[in-house]
Amino acid sequence: MKKNILILFLFLPFVCFAQKVTYGDNSVRIEGKTFLYFDAEGNPITDQAHRDSLETHRYIISIKGTDEIPEIHLVYKHPKLETLIGKILPKIDLNDINGKSIDFDESEYTVICFWNRHCRICIRELVVLDILAEDYSNVQFVGLTPDSPEEVHKLMKRLKLEWEDIEIVPNYNEEFTDILKIYMYPSNIIVDKNMVVKAVNVGGDTRKLLRTLEQLSGEK
Incomplete structure (x- = not known):
């Protein structure tokens, strides 16, 4: 056999x-x-x-x-997640769905979530992130999706979603893929003000993300 x-x-x-x-x-x-x-x-x-x-x-x-x-x-497939810790992402120009520029310097940490509208786990994760955003004022939450603004608006209207504390960035064109090599939805990374990767999480494990945020907050 x-x-x-x-x-x-x-x-x-x-x-x-x-x-x-x-x-x-x-x-x-x-x-x-x-x-x-x-x-x-x-x-x-x-x-x-x-x-x-x-x-x-x-x-x-x-x-x-x-x-x-x-x-x-x-x-x-994706690399071993621990090998991504310490990688530095480039600071690129990104605008959210309302046209506002994303400023990665305005918070101590930024959670970057990679998702698309076909991923049910992604939607559940974004709902959780929107709740977490209320408890972590020093953390910025950004959701990157390859979907168009029209597709995102249609999704939010259909599911009656209001992500008030997450900056949704449509038309994401995999600008970070060459460095991260993560192709799984949902995935999220945490970077500091210098765009240094502090943590990586794939598959919608929000409990792990929460533990990571608590650990980073405790370091201050």
């Missing part, structure tokens, strides 16, 4: 078993072994799209499904 798995890894994604699809009355039958491919969000993709995605070096693969029909899922 281990040998078969090793062979599978050596040849993925360069081989795919042939298949024969037979259509009958109200039924579809697949003859022969085949791979099914899925993106990181669980959506079906073609073999070519799978190959193209792997060439970006943003993903690893996870094998699911059955022995008869293996499912090859893309999974976002």
Whole structure:
């Protein structure tokens, strides 16, 4: 079994078993072994799209499904989080959804949250961050999303959201990606006034974020 798995890894994604699809009355039958491919969000993709995605070096693969029909899922990869501590982010010009310029110097720390409108965990995290912002006056909360202002406004209206204490920045173009190499939503980092990374958190672990904020506040 281990040998078969090793062979599978050596040849993925360069081989795919042939298949024969037979259509009958109200039924579809697949003859022969085949791979099914899925993106990181669980959506079906073609073999070519799978190959193209792997060439970006943003993903690893996870094998699911059955022995008869293996499912090859893309999974976002990121560096060990501790290696990002101490990295310095560039100070770039960012404007929130109301056109206000983001000033990373105005607070002792800034929590930068990376999210998009399709990520339910992201939405829940932003709701929590909006609550935390009331208790941490020395911390600025910024949410970066690749979504357009129109898409963000539509989302907030549909879900009746009011993020009054978070500065939402639309049209984020991955300006920090070359340094952070984080491709998972939601993710958040904490930087100080000098844009030095003090903490990193992925996957919406708000409890860990809260503990980190308490620790940083206790250092003062």
